[in-house]
Amino acid sequence: MPIVFDNVSYVYGENTPFEHKALDGLDLTISENEITGLIGQTGSGKSTIAQLCNGLYKPTSGTVTVDGVDINADKKKRRDNFFRVGLVFQYPEYQLFEDTVEHDIAYGPKNMGLDDAEIARRVADAARFVGLEEESLSKSPFDISGGQRRRAAIAGIIAMEPKYLILDEPASGLDPQGRDDILTKLKNYQREKGIAVVIISHSMEDMAKYCDKIIVLGKDGVYKYGTKAEIFADPVALRGIGLSVPQITKVMYKAEQLGVKFERPLYTVAAAIKDVLKMLDGEARDDT
Amino acid sequence: MIRDITLGQYFPGNSPIHRIDPRMKLLMAIIMIVATFVASSGTSFALLFIATLILFLLSRISVKTLMKGMKPIVFILIFTTFFQIFFTRTGDLLFEWRFIKIYTNGIIFAIKMFIRVIVLITSTSVLLSYTTSPIALTDGLEQMLKPLAKIGVPVHDFALIMSIALRFIPTLLEETEKIMSAQKARGTDFSTGSLMKRARALLAVFVPLLASAIRHAIDLADAMICRGYRGGSGRTKLNVMKLKFTDFLWLFAAAAVLAGTILCNPFTLDVIKGAFIK
Amino acid sequence: MDNIIEIRDLSFSYKDPEGKLHPALHNINLDFERGTYTAILGHNGSGKSTLAKLINMVVTADDGVIEGSIKVLGKEVTTAISDDDAYEIQCRIGMVHQNPDDQIVATTVEEDVAFGPENLGMDPKLIREKVTQTLAAVGMEGHEKSAPHRLSGGQKQRIAIAGVLAMDPECIIFDESTAMLDPQGRDAVMKTIDELHSRGDVTIITITHYMNEATDADRVVVLNRGEVFMDGTPEEIFTQVEKLHSVSLDVPQVTELFYGLQKAGKYNGKLPLHTNEGAEELAKLLKAER
Numbered sequence: 001m002p003i004v005f006d007n008v009s010y011v012y013g014e015n016t017p018f019e020h021k022a023l024d025g026l027d028l029t030i031s032e033n034e035i036t037g038l039i040g041q042t043g044s045g046k047s048t049i050a051q052l053c054n055g056l057y058k059p060t061s062g063t064v065t066v067d068g069v070d071i072n073a074d075k076k077k078r079r080d081n082f083f084r085v086g087l088v089f090q091y092p093e094y095q096l097f098e099d100t101v102e103h104d105i106a107y108g109p110k111n112m113g114l115d116d117a118e119i120a121r122r123v124a125d126a127a128r129f130v131g132l133e134e135e136s137l138s139k140s141p142f143d144i145s146g147g148q149r150r151r152a153a154i155a156g157i158i159a160m161e162p163k164y165l166i167l168d169e170p171a172s173g174l175d176p177q178g179r180d181d182i183l184t185k186l187k188n189y190q191r192e193k194g195i196a197v198v199i200i201s202h203s204m205e206d207m208a209k210y211c212d213k214i215i216v217l218g219k220d221g222v223y224k225y226g227t228k229a230e231i232f233a234d235p236v237a238l239r240g241i242g243l244s245v246p247q248i249t250k251v252m253y254k255a256e257q258l259g260v261k262f263e264r265p266l267y268t269v270a271a272a273i274k275d276v277l278k279m280l281d282g283e284a285r286d287d288t
Numbered sequence: 289m290i291r292d293i294t295l296g297q298y299f300p301g302n303s304p305i306h307r308i309d310p311r312m313k314l315l316m317a318i319i320m321i322v323a324t325f326v327a328s329s330g331t332s333f334a335l336l337f338i339a340t341l342i343l344f345l346l347s348r349i350s351v352k353t354l355m356k357g358m359k360p361i362v363f364i365l366i367f368t369t370f371f372q373i374f375f376t377r378t379g380d381l382l383f384e385w386r387f388i389k390i391y392t393n394g395i396i397f398a399i400k401m402f403i404r405v406i407v408l409i410t411s412t413s414v415l416l417s418y419t420t421s422p423i424a425l426t427d428g429l430e431q432m433l434k435p436l437a438k439i440g441v442p443v444h445d446f447a448l449i450m451s452i453a454l455r456f457i458p459t460l461l462e463e464t465e466k467i468m469s470a471q472k473a474r475g476t477d478f479s480t481g482s483l484m485k486r487a488r489a490l491l492a493v494f495v496p497l498l499a500s501a502i503r504h505a506i507d508l509a510d511a512m513i514c515r516g517y518r519g520g521s522g523r524t525k526l527n528v529m530k531l532k533f534t535d536f537l538w539l540f541a542a543a544a545v546l547a548g549t550i551l552c553n554p555f556t557l558d559v560i561k562g563a564f565i566k
Numbered sequence: 567m568d569n570i571i572e573i574r575d576l577s578f579s580y581k582d583p584e585g586k587l588h589p590a591l592h593n594i595n596l597d598f599e600r601g602t603y604t605a606i607l608g609h610n611g612s613g614k615s616t617l618a619k620l621i622n623m624v625v626t627a628d629d630g631v632i633e634g635s636i637k638v639l640g641k642e643v644t645t646a647i648s649d650d651d652a653y654e655i656q657c658r659i660g661m662v663h664q665n666p667d668d669q670i671v672a673t674t675v676e677e678d679v680a681f682g683p684e685n686l687g688m689d690p691k692l693i694r695e696k697v698t699q700t701l702a703a704v705g706m707e708g709h710e711k712s713a714p715h716r717l718s719g720g721q722k723q724r725i726a727i728a729g730v731l732a733m734d735p736e737c738i739i740f741d742e743s744t745a746m747l748d749p750q751g752r753d754a755v756m757k758t759i760d761e762l763h764s765r766g767d768v769t770i771i772t773i774t775h776y777m778n779e780a781t782d783a784d785r786v787v788v789l790n791r792g793e794v795f796m797d798g799t800p801e802e803i804f805t806q807v808e809k810l811h812s813v814s815l816d817v818p819q820v821t822e823l824f825y826g827l828q829k830a831g832k833y834n835g836k837l838p839l840h841t842n843e844g845a846e847e848l849a850k851l852l853k854a855e856r
Contacts, residue, residue: 042718042748056469079475087473094463095470097495107492111475142499146610156474173745175609175775177814202748205819244749247778247841248819254845260852269819273826279852280832423673455673458715507668510624514661515671516685516733518653526680526693 002196003030003053003085003164008062010048022048025062026221030164030198035190037207038200040217041242046200047090049217050166053198054085066164083112086162090169092153096141101132101152104141108160119159126159129189131181147178154182158189165190166198171206183210205246208232208267216243233265248272298421305347306419309535310428313415316542320411323546324404332552333403339545340411347414357413365405372398426450431529437520444520452508460501467496570737570769571598571621575634576644578616578625587631590616592792594634598737603763603770605780605800607815608789614773617789618739620644622661623652639736657686660730660738664745666722667715675701675717675725676710682733693732700728704758720751727758737769738762744779756782777804777816781839788815805837820844827851 005028012020022045030036030053040046051057052064055071055078063070071081089095098104105126109119127137130151136144141152154170170186171179183199187210190197201207207214207228214231216224218241224231231238235245235253245253245267252266262279266272300306308316320340327333344354358365372394379393416425430447437443468478471492478489576594579587591613598604608614619625620636623643632644638655641647647655663669672678676697683693701707704724714722723743730738740759744752756779763770772779780786786803788796790813796803804810804817807825811817817825820838824847827833833851838844 042750051469054473056472079477082473082475087470089466089470089473092470094500095467095474095492095496097492097499108474111477160474176777176816177609180814242750246819248823250841251820251823251844251848254842255848255852258845258849260849269822269826272823273830276823276827276848276852277830277832280827421673423677451673452671455671455715458713459667462715504668507663507665508671511661511663511669512671512681513624514622514656514663515682515729516653516657517681518685522687523684524687524690524693525684526677526690526697528690 002032004028004065005049005052006063006065008052008059008064010045010052010057011060014060023052023059024220028215028222028225030196030215031213032196033194034212035187035197035199035210037211037214038198038217039202039204039207039214039243040223044217044219046217047168050087050168050198050200053164053166054087055081056087079111083108083160084162085164085166086157086160088154088157088165088167088170090172092157092170093141093146093149096149096153096156099140100138101141101144102127102137104152105137105155105159108156112160122159122161123155126155129158130155130185147174147181150174150178150182151185154186162195164196164198166200168200169202170199171201171203179206186210204232204244204249204267208246208249216241228267229265232267299349299353299418300421301348301419303346303348303419304534305343305414307534308415308419308538309529309531310420310424311432311529312531312535312539313420314425314428314432315539317412317415319539319542319546320415321408323549324408324411326546327404327549327553328400329553332549333400333407335545335548335552336407337403340407340414343414344410347419349414349418353418354410354413357417358409361405361409365402368405369398369402372401422454423451426454427525427527427529444523448520456504459504460497463500464493464497467493467500568600569597569637570600570639571596572637573597573617573621573635574637576620576636577633578613578620578630580616580630590630590792591620594792594794596787596794596797598769598771600736600769601766602785603759603783604772604785604787605783606771606773606787606789607775607777607780607803608795609775609813609815611791612789613792614789615741618661618741618771618773622656622659622739623647624661657682657733658736660733660735662723662726662730662738662740662743664742666719666726666746669726669729670714670722673713674710675706675712675714678714678725679728679732682729686733696732697728700731701725703731703761704728705754718751719747720754723747723751723755724758727755727762731762731768735768737771740770740772740774742773742775744774744776752776752779775815778818780804781818788813800839801836804839807837823848 005026008023008026009021010023012022026049028049038046038049048057052059053066055064058072064072066081066085096104098107102123105123106119109122114122132148132151132155136148141149144152154167157165167186171182174182183206186197186199199211211228213225213227215222216231216238223241232245232249235249238245248269249265249267252262252272256262262275264275266275323336327336373390374388374394376391376394376397377389379391379396381389381391382395383390426447430443433441433443472478476489476492478486573594573596576591577589578591579589581587594617606614606617616625620632621638621643627644634644636643639658641651641655643652643655670678671681679697679700680693683696688696697710698707701710704727706721706724706728709717709721714725717725744755747755759770759772760782762768772783774780781800781804783800786796786798786800787794788803788810795813796806796809804821807817807821818839820841824833824837824844828837835847838847
């Protein structure tokens with residue numbers, strides 16, 4: 001069963017001069033077994049939503065249910081939520097603290113109270129998924145490269161084997177190679193485990209490439225929820241809420257304004273090439 | 289959010305007290321502290337009390353704010369007041385019930401003590417913490433202590449350390465909050481378990497925080513070098529502190545209060561005593 | 567030609583605490599002409615940041631082994647240089663770093679912008695003028711008294727740019743200055759860089775791994791594994807799609823599209839780099855078929 005937000009509001013610093021409403025009456029569903037992209041401008045509440053999903057934040061009003069259970073109903077089970085809904089913060093490498101990478105990845109599973117054999121299995125598994133080599137496991141997390149640190153931190157959450165995995169800007173600050181690498185690995189992980197993955201990102205190009213569904217946050221909650229084709233069909237509306245679309249979608253949109261008609265919204269380069277070639281071929285055949 | 293917290297208790301504003309030069313405010317605060325300690329007669333306390341009241345009213349700081357600031361010392365204040373009342377055994381006996389004996393001097397000492405603490409806290413916090421930004425205070429201190437630089441005291445360095453600390457407190461607080469949340473999400477339990485366990489949980493926050501602070505320090509040092517920083521010599525200041533005529537008036541007023549306090553001391557003490565004995 | 571920086575046969579290796587050498591740059595030859603805008607592209611570890619730090623003497627012979635020469639404003643900076651010359655160069659070559667939080671020194675915006683001029687010992691009146699002028703240049707006027715930690719990442723970076731501008735630099739190096747920003751912040755900083763460039767009195771070097779931030783430069787230098795891999799105008803660089811892919815660097819999506827069409831034998835014009843250009847080309851292509 002999915003994660004469901006029912007009429008959730010969240011207020012920061014309630015009853016202080018700095019009171020600030022981050023979310024107001026939000027309804028939201030995060031489906032199982034797919035990658036959901038969460039996009040929105042800075043300040044639209046993306047990170048707040050992430051922390052509401054695993055119970056780090058408690059809604060000011062409304063309920064958050066995971067697998068049909070209100071996660072804030074039973075205070076004693078609070079920690080279970082952390083293990084069920086894994087949350088990778090932005091720049092997660094800054095949370096590494098153990099003496100070796102291996103111990104750091106094992107930190108979460110250890111907190112779950114698992115036995116040593118199970119912990120070892122999970123650590124090895126998680127390291128394999130994120131592509132950390134055997135030799136870096138015994139190193140100090142402060143002695144490996146930035147890209148490896150990021151992977152180690154993500155492995156630390158994956159090792160808890162959560163049913164839902166939420167990642168806040170998992171690729172930010174990485175170069176194109178590192179970015180494609182980590183996102184591809186996450187996609188493979190999702191496909192193999194069949195869990196729900198939520199990726200928060202500013203990059204429309206990444207969203208178009210790696211997500212199945214997309215949630216667009218506007219100023220007052222969810223602006224749109226749907227497949228990529230549905231989301232990217234209207235670049236002008238997205239612009240209106242301060243978001244952009246992949247450059248390729250912009251090109252196609254502008255070309256349409258110049259009098260060309262495409263059959264479907266295009267948001268990846270591969271699909272665009274395919275469609276344009278089909279149009280060129282198709283029309284060539286008409287001529288003959 | 290955590291970055292919204294105010295540093296110290298500074299309340300931005302534009303009251304006459306806000307506008308006094310920070311150096312003068314520092315001097316005035318010192319004068320007020322001295323005055324509260326030399327005051328011993330009723331009149332002198334009354335004078336101090338009125339002077340403080342005027343400062344407070346002019347600063348446009350709300351009573352609520354002031355009360356909030358007093359909270360931490362209320363207990364001590366009440367305790368010492370009672371102590372004075374019940375344990376002073378000089379003067380005339382006013383009241384007796386079993387072992388409780390209250391003497392006139394007990395009452396007098398208690399009132400003095402009470403006023404002394406109130407005046408001390410109110411005048412210094414109105415002058416310094418509430419109406420002077422930490423950075424202005426640092427600048428003021430630097431300016432005032434400048435002569436000490438001549439005998440080798442690194443005044444500028446201390447001031448820079450202070451202001452960078454002030455600058456980074458919100459940043460590091462925000463990071464602490466983030467790291468704590470991240471570790472909680474990995475199942476860290478900060479609030480239950482044995483002392484050992486909790487200490488270990490805190491380690492998961494301290495290590496990353498320390499690493500982060502060091503990273504900030506190294507990067508900031510690079511950035512400062514890139515912007516031509518090479519110590520305090522030859523540096524100028526965007527905002528040069530200039531003493532205005534009114535600043536001197538304020539200093540004069542504070543000095544007058546001190547003089548008044550001293551002058552009032554010997555005579556009035558006798559007068560009040562006389563009144564009580566009758 | 568008036569070169570602000572001249573790099574000849576430069577190689578550099580970092581020395582770790584155990585004395586082991588880690589090569590970072592190899593045989594670099596680059597000139598940076600006054601008033602131009604150059605983007606240096608490359609992966610993490612390609613040596614692009616090391617190059618910038620060598621130019622600005624944040625990395626020196628103390629940190630490793632330098633061979634070859636770097637002349638900045640006509641002065642050799644790789645060998646022993648007097649403190650005054652080093653200081654002069656650091657003040658003339660401004661640098662905007664990656665993390666916005668780590669380059670803000672003061673607790674108000676105006677004091678932060680004033681930090682550089684104060685170090686130079688400028689007259690307070692002149693500093694005030696500089697603060698007003700540079701905050702306007704980066705579109706942050708009216709924020710003089712704001713607390714920097716309450717600003718957004720993009721705003722903080724623009725404050726940092728103002729702080730560098732206030733020192734009247736001849737060259738500004740942006741070392742991955744947009745890497746930690748959201749798209750709005752990134753756009754604002756890129757717009758500021760473009761405006762600085764169009765005024766023409768300052769040489770700009772940006773270091774980035776975002777391809778679309780390099781398309782507006784006059785010149786693109788691609789570094790790979792410490793060597794100059796490509797050097798040319800954005801058109802020359804980004805149209806070599808295959809070559810960029812071989813070192814897993816991207817090209818703009820629009821270029822990628824036309825490259826795909828070209829490979830299929832359906833396009834033989836110039837590969838476009840910009841959205842509008844691409845849309846027009848595409849419309850022409852599809853209409854021509856009709």
